[in-house]
Amino acid sequence: MIMMDKVVKRYNELIALDHFSFEAAEGEIIGLLGPNGCGKTTAINCMLSLLAFDSGDIEIFGEKVHPNNNSVKRRIGLVPQELSIFDKLNVYENIDFYCGLYVSDKTKRRRLVEEAIEFVGMDRYRKFIPKKLSGGLKRRLNIACGMAHQPDLLFMDEPTVAVDAQSRNFILEGIRQMKARGKTIVYTTHYLEEAENLCDRMVIMDAGRNIAHGTVEQLQNQISTQERVEVGVITDESDIESQLEALPNAVSVNRKNDNYMIHFEKQENNISNLIKFIESKDLTYTELSSEKATLSDIFLELTGKELRD
Amino acid sequence: MTVFKGILLHFWKYKYLILILLFVFFGFAYSFTLGNSGETYESQAMDLKVVDNSNSALSEGFIEHLERENNVESEDGNSADREALEEEIFLNNSDGVIIVKEDAERKFLNNEAPVETISDERNMTHIQLETLINQFFTFLEAEYETSGNMDTAMINEILSEDVDVQMHESVDVESENNFSYMYNFVNFAGYWSMLFLLMIVGNVMAEFNAPELRQRISSSPMTTRTFMVQMNAAQIVVGLFISGFMFLGGILLRVGHLEGIPLGKMAVALILITAFILSIHYVVGAMTTNKFIINGLANFIAIGMAFLSGIMIPLEVMGETTQNIARYLPLYYFTQIYAEPDISWAEAAMPMFILVLYTVAFLIIGMILENKKKMTS
Numbered sequence: 001m002i003m004m005d006k007v008v009k010r011y012n013e014l015i016a017l018d019h020f021s022f023e024a025a026e027g028e029i030i031g032l033l034g035p036n037g038c039g040k041t042t043a044i045n046c047m048l049s050l051l052a053f054d055s056g057d058i059e060i061f062g063e064k065v066h067p068n069n070n071s072v073k074r075r076i077g078l079v080p081q082e083l084s085i086f087d088k089l090n091v092y093e094n095i096d097f098y099c100g101l102y103v104s105d106k107t108k109r110r111r112l113v114e115e116a117i118e119f120v121g122m123d124r125y126r127k128f129i130p131k132k133l134s135g136g137l138k139r140r141l142n143i144a145c146g147m148a149h150q151p152d153l154l155f156m157d158e159p160t161v162a163v164d165a166q167s168r169n170f171i172l173e174g175i176r177q178m179k180a181r182g183k184t185i186v187y188t189t190h191y192l193e194e195a196e197n198l199c200d201r202m203v204i205m206d207a208g209r210n211i212a213h214g215t216v217e218q219l220q221n222q223i224s225t226q227e228r229v230e231v232g233v234i235t236d237e238s239d240i241e242s243q244l245e246a247l248p249n250a251v252s253v254n255r256k257n258d259n260y261m262i263h264f265e266k267q268e269n270n271i272s273n274l275i276k277f278i279e280s281k282d283l284t285y286t287e288l289s290s291e292k293a294t295l296s297d298i299f300l301e302l303t304g305k306e307l308r309d
Numbered sequence: 310m311t312v313f314k315g316i317l318l319h320f321w322k323y324k325y326l327i328l329i330l331l332f333v334f335f336g337f338a339y340s341f342t343l344g345n346s347g348e349t350y351e352s353q354a355m356d357l358k359v360v361d362n363s364n365s366a367l368s369e370g371f372i373e374h375l376e377r378e379n380n381v382e383s384e385d386g387n388s389a390d391r392e393a394l395e396e397e398i399f400l401n402n403s404d405g406v407i408i409v410k411e412d413a414e415r416k417f418l419n420n421e422a423p424v425e426t427i428s429d430e431r432n433m434t435h436i437q438l439e440t441l442i443n444q445f446f447t448f449l450e451a452e453y454e455t456s457g458n459m460d461t462a463m464i465n466e467i468l469s470e471d472v473d474v475q476m477h478e479s480v481d482v483e484s485e486n487n488f489s490y491m492y493n494f495v496n497f498a499g500y501w502s503m504l505f506l507l508m509i510v511g512n513v514m515a516e517f518n519a520p521e522l523r524q525r526i527s528s529s530p531m532t533t534r535t536f537m538v539q540m541n542a543a544q545i546v547v548g549l550f551i552s553g554f555m556f557l558g559g560i561l562l563r564v565g566h567l568e569g570i571p572l573g574k575m576a577v578a579l580i581l582i583t584a585f586i587l588s589i590h591y592v593v594g595a596m597t598t599n600k601f602i603i604n605g606l607a608n609f610i611a612i613g614m615a616f617l618s619g620i621m622i623p624l625e626v627m628g629e630t631t632q633n634i635a636r637y638l639p640l641y642y643f644t645q646i647y648a649e650p651d652i653s654w655a656e657a658a659m660p661m662f663i664l665v666l667y668t669v670a671f672l673i674i675g676m677i678l679e680n681k682k683k684m685t686s
Contacts, residue, residue, distance in 0.1 A: 009586075048528045072531035078528045082521040088322040097318075100311030101529035145525070 001026045001153065002047065003186050007056030008043055016042040017053065024186060024201075026152075029179050031195040032188040034205035040188045041081065042208070044155050047186075057119060060153065063309045073103055074186040077141050077151035081158045081188075085130050091141055092126045094116065102149035104118065116148035119177075121170060134151060136167025141196060143171060160194065172198060191296040202295070206303045216295065223301040224251050225231075225263040225293045228272055232259040232287035243281075245252045247273055267292070312517075312526075312536055316543035319513045327509060327551075334501045335558055338494055355379045355404035355434050358397065360389040363413035367423065367449075370461020371409065374445045377469060386505045398427055404434040407442070414459065417446070444468065484569025488650040491563065491570045498555040499643050500615040505551055505591070506586045507607030510544055514590065515598045544590070548583040555579070569650045574657045578646040581664045585639055588668045591675035614640045639667040 002024040009017040012278045024030040032040045045051040047058055058065045070225040085094045093114045103109045111157050117123055130138055139159060147154055152205045156175070160168045175185060175198060175240050189195050195202055196216055201211040212222055220226060241260065247263065249264040264270045271290055278285050320327070357379050361368045375381050382403075389408070405428035411418055424442060428435045448464045457615035516522070517540065526536060556579050557613040560567065593606050617631065618640030635641045645660035646652075 045524075050524055050527055067527075068532065070532075073530040076528065078525055080521060084525040086315075086319070086516060086522070088319055088516065093318060097311060097315045098525065098529075099530050100315075101526060104311075117552040155637060252362065 001059065003057070003059040004043070004047065005059075006055040007046060007053050007058060009039075009046060009051060009120050010051040016068065016208050017056075020205070020210055021056075022203045022210055022213060024184055026078050026168065026184055027179065027182045028200040029175065029185045029187055029198055031199035031202040032186060032204055032205060033192070033195055033275065033295070035303070037124070038203065039207040039208035040205055041157055043205070044078075044157055044186065047182070048076065048155065049073070051294050058061070074298055075152045075158055077146045077149065077154040079146035079154065079156040079159050081161065083130075083142050085141055085145060086139065087130055088248065090129050091133075091144075093124055094130070094141060095144050097101040098145040099148040100251070102151075109284055111151060112148050115150075116144040119174060131206065134164070134167075134293070136163040136170075139163045139167060140171065142173070147178070151183070153186070155186045158190065159187075165295050192299065199244075204302055212298070216298075219295070219298045220293050223293060223298050224265050225289060225297055225301060227267045227292060228263040228297070229262045229264065229274060229290045229300060230259050231257070231262065231274060231278075231285055231289075234284045234286065237281075243277070244274075247277060249273075310539065312531070312539035314447045316513060316517065316540060317546070319516065320509065320543075320547050323509055323513065327505075330501070330505050331551075331554065331558075332497070334505075334555060336563055337497065340491065341493060341497075353437070355436070355438060356402075356678055357381045357438070358384060358394065358403050360384045360406065361396070361409040363423075365414050366408040366461060367414045367417065367459055368672075369460075370465060371424070371445055373408070374468060375441065377465070379441075379648075389467045395427055400427075404428065404432070405438040407438075407490045416606070417449070417459075418453075442463045483566075484650060487563065488564045488569045488571075489570075490566070491575065492647065494559045494562075495556075495575045495578065495647060496644060498552070498559065498579060499640065500611060502548075502552050502579065502583060502588050503554065503615065503640075504607060504611040506548055506583065507590055507611060508604055509549065509594060510587065510590050511603035511607055512600055514540075514544070514594050514601055515600050518594055518598045520598070541587075544585075544587050548587055549580065552583045554581040571647050571650060571652055571657075574647040574652060574654070577661060578655075578664075581646070581661060581668070582640070582643045583669070585643075585664055585668045588611065588671035588675065592671050592678065594679035595675045596658050603606065614638055618644065639664055642667070647651050 002022070003024050004020060006019040006021055007017050008015070008019055018039075020039065020043060021031075022032075022043075023203055032043065036039055042051065046053045047060065047065060049065050049069070060072050061075060063069060065072055066274045076086065086097065089097060092113065095116050096109065099109050099116070103112060117126055122137065122140055122144065125133060125137060128137075130141065138164075141158055143156070144153055146156070159175075160171055163171070172194065175187070178185060187195070189200060201215055202219065204211050204219070212219055214222075231244075237243070241253050241255065244250065244260055244262055245265075246271075247262070247274050249266045249268060251263045251276065252259045253263075262274070263269075271288070274288070275285075357375055360379055361372065361383060372381060372383060393404045394408075398406060405426055408425040408427070408584055410425060417423040423446070426438060426442065445464065445468070448467060449459060449461065452464055453459055453501065489593055498624050527533070556576055560572070563570075589610060593603060597603065618635050618638045642660035642663045646657045646664070649656075
C-alpha cells in the first residue's frame with residue numbers, strides 16, 4: 001500500500017529525511033515514532049506530495065506520488081497535527097467543506113458528513129462554531145474533516161495531543177473501528193503507550209532515519225534489555241551491586257534510592273534466580289517487581305534519548 | 310465549486326459587519342443629498358469698533374456704511390490703546406476693530422490700505438467684516454475711476470438699495486448639480502469599496518490562506534489552478550456585489566436627478582476599481598495572513614490613496630507636489646474616468662486603460678511574491 005524507498009529531503013544544509021524507507025500494508029495501523037524534529041511530519045508531507053523530495057521513491061496504492069496524481073490523492077485523508085478547521089464555519093459546514101474537496105455529489109456528501117459527525121460523536125454540536133468547542137471536541141472535528149470522505153489511507157499526525165482522557169479514548173476507539181473497516185492508518189504520536197496499544201507495527205525514527213521497525217515484540221528483540229526487575233533489599237554488604245550483576249542474564253544494575261534496578265537480557269527465570277540469591281544470602285527483600293522492556297526502553301536504547309528529547 | 314461556495318459562505322458569516330459598513334456608507338451618502346438640496350447664506354449684525362485716525366469725508370462715509378447693519382462704536386484715534394483693542398477681540402467683546410488710518414484718502418488714492426482690521430480669523434464674522442470693507446472700497450474705487458470723485462454718500466446710497474433677484478434654475482445648472490453630487494458619491498463609493506473589500510476580503514482570505522488549512526486543501530485532489538479560479542471568482546462576485554449595491558443605491562438616492570451624469574463610465578470605473586482593489590489584496594495576501602496587519606494595511610492604503618488621489622479633498626486645493634504625486638496613483642485615474650459630465654468613451658478609455666495596467670502590475674507582483682513564498686516553504 002505504501003512504499004517509501006530511500007527518500008532524502010534536505011532543507012539547505014539540514015537533512016530532514018536521510019534515506020528513509022518504510023512500508024505499510026493494507027489494513028494495518030503503522031506508528032511513526034520519534035522525538036520532535038526527527039522527520040515524522042516531513043515524511044508524511046512527502047507522502048502527501050506537499051513537499052518535493054530530493055531523491056528516492058514513494059509509491060502509494062502502487063502508483064508513484066506527485067502533486068497531480070489525483071487518483072491517489074482521492075483515496076487519502078489527512079488529520080494534521082495543527083487544528084485545520086475554519087473558525088467561522090460550524091461543525092457541519094467544516095466537515096462538509098473538506099468532504100466537498102473529494103466528493104462532488106451532494107447526496108453522497110450529505111450522507112458522508114452525517115456519518116462522520118456520528119463517528120466522532122458530535123451530533124449535539126453540529127451547529128457549534130469551533131470557538132465554542134472544548135480542545136478535545138476540536139480535535140474530534142479535525143479528525144472528522146480528515147476522514148469524512150472515507151479514505152482508504154489516513155495519515156494522522158499526533159491526533160491526541162492536548163486532549164482530555166475521554167476524548168482520547170473516543171479517538172483511539174474510532175481509529176480501531178477504522179482499522180476494522182479495513183482502512184490503513186499512518187499514525188504519529190509521542191505517547192508510547194498509545195502506540196503500543198494501537199499500532200500493528202512501528203517505525204522508530206531519529207534524525208530522519210528509520211532506525212528500527214517491526215512489532216513491539218520484534219523491536220524488543222532488537223535490544224539487550226528484555227526484562228527490568230526492581231528489588232528492595234535490606235543489607236549492609238557494600239558489593240551487593242556487583243553480586244546482583246553476576247546473576248544469570250543480568251546486563252546492568254542501577255541504584256534507585258533504596259532499591260536496585262536490574263536489567264536482564266533474556267526473560268528466563270530471572271525472578272526465581274533473584275529470589276534464590278536473596279535467600280542464599282539470608283537477606284530480606286522489601287519490594288519486588290518485574291516489567292517487560294517497554295517501548296520507552298526500546299527507544300532509549302536505540303536512540304540514546306528519551307522520546308521527548 | 311466547494312472553495313467558491315466556502316468563500317461565499319465565509320462572507321455570509323461577516324454579514325453583520327457588511328451591513329453595518331453599507332449602512333454607514335448610505336448614511337453618509339444620504340447626508341450628502343440633504344446638504345445638496347440648496348445653499349443658504351446668512352449674515353448677522355456685528356459689534357464693531359472703529360478708531361478714526363483720519364476724520365475725513367472718506368472715514369465718515371465708511372463709518373456710515375458700517376453702521377447701516379451693524380452696531381458700531383466709534384473711538385477717537387488719540388485715545389485708542391491697541392493692546393486694549395486686541396483684548397476686546399480676544400475676549401470676544403467685539404467682532405472686529407477697524408482702524409481708519411491717518412491720511413486715509415491719500416492712502417486710498419496711492420493704492421495703499423486705508424484701513425486696518427483686527428478680528429479673530431477663526432470666526433465666521435471675520436469673513437463677513439472683510440467682505441463689508443471690500444464692498445465699500447471696491448465701489449469707491451469704481452466711482453473714483455468713473456467720475457474722479459470720492460462721493461461716499463452716493464456709494465452708501467447704492468449699497469443700501471435692495472434688488473429683488475429671482476434665481477432661474479436652468480437645465481444646465483440642474484445637470485451640473487446632479488453630476489456634482491454623483492461625482493462625489495462615486496468618489497466616496499470608490500474609497501469605501503477599497504476600505505470595505507480590503508478589510509472583509511482580507512479577513513476572509515487570511516483564514517483561507519492560513520498555512521495549516523492550505524496544507525489540508527493541497528493534500529486533496531483539488532488542483533491549485535481550480536482552487537485559485539474558484540477563490541478569485543468568489544472574490545470578484547463579492548466585489549461586484551458590493552460595488553453594484555453601492556452604485557444602484559446611489560441611483561436610487563437620486564432618482565429623478567440623473568440627467569447629465571455619465572452613469573455608464575461611473576459603473577465601469579467602479580468595476581475597474583473593484584478589480585484593482587482585489588489585485589492589491591492579492592499582494593497583501595501573498596505577504597501576510599496576519600489579520601491585524603491586513604486590517605492596518607487596508608486602512609493605510611485606502612485612506613492614504615483616497616487622500617492623495619483627490620477622493621476626500623479636491624486636488625485643486627492641494628499643493629502642486631501633492632497634485633503631481635496624485636498623477637502616479639491609480640485612484641486618480643479612477644476619478645478621471647468620470648471627471649466630466651460629458652466625457653466621451655474615447656476620453657475615458659485612457660484612464661480606464663491605466664487603471665487596468667495598475668491592476669495587472671499588482672497581480673504580477675502578487676504572483677511573484679506567491680511563488681517566492683512557495684519556493685521558501
